Amino acid sequence: MIVRMLRVRIAGPRPVLDRALTLLQDLGVLHVDRPRIPGGTADPTATRTRRHVERCLRDVEAASECLHLPADARTAATPLTSPAEAVRRARRVRRRADAIARSQAALEDERSLLLRYREFFQVFEALARSELTWPDGQAFYVVLRAGASATLTELKRRLEEAVGGEVEILSRELSTGEWAVLMLASARAAPKVSALLSSSRIDELPAPAGIAEPNLMRALPAIKARLDQLPAALRAAEAERRSLVQSEAAWLSGLRVFLRDHLLRLDAQSQVFSADYLFVIEGWLPAARFADLEQRVLTMLGPEVLVSTIGAEDWRADNAPVTLHNPPLFQPFEILTRTLPLPRYGTIDPTPFVAIFFPAFFGLMVGDVGYGVALAVLAAVMRLKSKPATTVRSLSTVALACSSSAIAFGVIFGEFFGSLGGAIGLRPVFNREQAAIPFLALAVALGGVHIALGLILAGLSAWRRGHRREAVGRSVVLAMLLLTVVSLLAAFRVLPAMLFTPTVITIFAAFVVLVALEGIVALIELLSTVGHILSYARIMALGTASLMLAIVANQMVGAFGSVIVGAVFALLFHLVNFGIALFSPTIHALRLHYVEFFGHFFSPGGGQYRPFGHWRPAP
């Protein structure tokens, strides 16, 4: 449900403003909103202060990233004794961390390049001895991308044309699929080979830094020696990083919290009305927290600071921020409603209704003990692997509710992996394989109940927000819906036939009232409401399709001659059906909520309640 908010005003003498802001930040309950009071004096230093804080924070964040320091919610802010010194120190640490990170990256790059060379050399070590054919010659090392054998053939042909027999080409495929090519050219042919490679846009393997030896056999020991040195260099860089982490991590983390807090405080300060002698802070907070705020302000700031509620009548404030609070059982289902924008203040949070109807629809569609148990196992694994208050934990709770519903309806339908219910002693209370028409009627009736609930909520929401005409209109549509049901029951002699004519006349009269209230658009809305109810037929359609697929899977056991082959195919088909049973009913149950149900009462566009408090890193 949407938490009821109060708009409050805190007014006091100007010198108390800093203490008031500190108290409000510590309390973390007030969503600060600028008072509608003209005038006031702006703080001329605020913009400059913000710029300095943001610049310092950029240094701190960059240094923290280089040093791999995670944001920790438990870190306390480091109070600044000398802001200028803190700014200088943050910059110094950032530069040092940056230099270490760059050095580590360069060493890693060098190592991976040399390892590539090493493979290259291992491939050619035996063949490369022929380099001595031209002791004063030059070697060209080229690595062609994977699958470039055609390029290699073309290169050989062009080299042959250009320098004849004064070049020797050795090629071998590397483990990565690339082609290592070694070209050994005489001193006379070397410039031509180089020009040809350049015109063919074939880049030579870049020479590793510090190893400029053109002769392959003489370069190899130098490369091996460098490879031996690199681990020690990397260890030294890592040790330097650790030393920097040890000396600066706590200070950096504390400074980050302080600066973030300070930015939040500057944001709040910009929303405060302040004049020469007084300040006024306005904002929203949950009604239940007002007494505590009033008490704390009185205790901490004294009687010269006044706290009062202003203006906002219940549920009618369009600009009030929105926060949801649902019982623990319903809370995980907020994940389904939060995929849409927040509802506007004063309207209705659909989460409790989703928590009841979503698993029910899912269960009606899947309706199988076997699939339900499989889903429950999946949900349990998700729950065990997830941390509290995470998206995966919420999803596991939703999946658990859906699996319970699928098992419950599976017992009612007598289904266990389709038609195997009898094998485990299940007796169908309602056999949906044979009773397709009653199942269809049940689905549509359920749709009628769901849509009627949507109309009731729409009427309540409109009434609460003062839109009486709209509220009456929704009630009339609801009455017409109920009367239609009565007239149909009377037409089919379920109710006394004498009721038919009066109900039809009343429906027409109600329609006239509806058009008078809402105009001709009411006709379209009425038709769409009927369409929405019929749309719930998908519950029956998807349920029957799922059952039929499961029955087909079971029939495979006897359809392939060998029982084992048939059983394997049946298992695979059940697996596919289980996958479909997870995806399709979820999408359609969601769609029934988002399109058919929410369409009647859900009013998106609420602003998020963001209380002014201390900074906390995102979980």
Place this chain on the structure above:
Amino acid sequence: MDMALLGLAAALAVGLSALATAWAQGRIGPAAAASLAEKPELATTAIILIAIPETMVILGFVVAVLILLGGGG
């Protein structure tokens, strides 16, 4: 009534509505994918939009069931 004709009618009810759904989803799917590339936060809306035309084939399936059960019975 001839069972073959009933079967044909049921097959047409499902088949034609499936074609219509496929055509609509074939138009909506690429547009939704293109939107998601720019705005991933529209994922829910995209899934809903893609699921909307499925109403046709679902209702086609319901009609087919009614034809088979009503005619056969």
